[in-house]
Amino acid sequence: xxxxxxxxxxxxxxxxxxxxxxxxxxxxxxxxxxxxxxxxxxxxxxxxxxxxxxxxxxxxxxxxxxxxxxxxxxxxxxxxxxxxxxxxxxxxxxxxxxxxxxxx
Numbered sequence: 263x264x265x266x267x268x269x270x271x272x273x274x275x276x277x278x279x280x281x282x283x284x285x286x287x288x289x290x291x292x293x294x295x296x297x298x299x300x301x302x303x304x305x306x307x308x309x310x311x312x313x314x315x316x317x318x319x320x321x322x323x324x325x326x327x328x329x330x331x332x333x334x335x336x337x338x339x340x341x342x343x344x345x346x347x348x349x350x351x352x353x354x355x356x357x358x359x360x361x362x363x364x365x366x
Contacts, residue, residue: 266302
């Protein structure tokens with residue numbers, strides 16, 4: 263059984279028992295979260311439901327495992343012959359979520 267959910271402007275394929283890294287969510291570790299924007303549901307036997315754009319009545323329940331920050335990426339800007347150089351770093355925040363159940 264699997265589902266495709268949308269959260270934080272991105273789409274993730276999830277299955278029960280799986281741990282996924284999503285964009286930062288509010289809540290402490292151990293807090294339950296509901297994902298109501300389910301785009302697709304499949305049970306692994308060739309039967310799947312596709313939403314237009316979301317499936318009505320479908321939800322995915324998860325539990326926040328922890329929060330963290332990704333590796334640093336460098337943003338470099340340069341204009342040739344103008345003596346213009348800028349270097350900037352960025353670390354994106356994320357939340358690890360363990361998927362508990364999928365209800366279609």
